[in-house]
Ligand SMILES: Nc1nc2c(c(=O)[nH]1)N[C@H]1C(S)=C(S)[C@@H](COP(=O)(O)O)O[C@H]1N2
């Protein structure tokens with residue numbers, strides 16, 4: 251990369267990584283409903299319960315992915331799943347942000363194991379190896395979803411927000 255492309259790239263990175271997504275590599279910024287942002291480090295994430303799933307990526311390759319169910323990450327940051335997930339709480343949504351600014355949303359019942367058997371995994375390993383650069387260190391994997399558009403690579407932020415309309 252030469253100096254003419256480097257500066258815009260750096261500026262872009264600073265903008266994209268402003269606010270909640272301001273996490274360094276190997277940590278994820280998590281914020282639940284106007285609460286404090288919690289920075290979960292690799293060590294924090296490693297200690298959370300992991301689940302291993304078989305899933306087929308966008309190229310059609312099946313592999314074994316291991317990682318933390320996304321609801322476990324949110325629970326760690328103070329999110330309440332279970333009985334309290336009803337009424338106005340259901341108008342919240344989960345915004346997942348990647349280092350390149352790619353973003354996807356989930357509704358809470360899509361993540362709640364009381365509501366669905368389809369896991370949403372924040373994967374940290376593929377076939378027993380750390381995820382490759384460009385995908386990891388953390389990537390969403392949705393083994394049951396027929397398209398991979400929510401397999402967010404390089405996740406740096408997870409935020410629970412309230413629908414405002
Ligand atoms: N960070 C990030 N993740 C992303 C995307 C992206 O643009 N940025 N594209 C998504 C889309 S639309 C698809 S189809 C898959 C492609 O997965 P692949 O990188 O394994 O080919 O990644 C998803 N995850």
Ligand SMILES: [Mo]
Nearest residue numbers: 308397398399
């Ligand atoms: Mo895609």
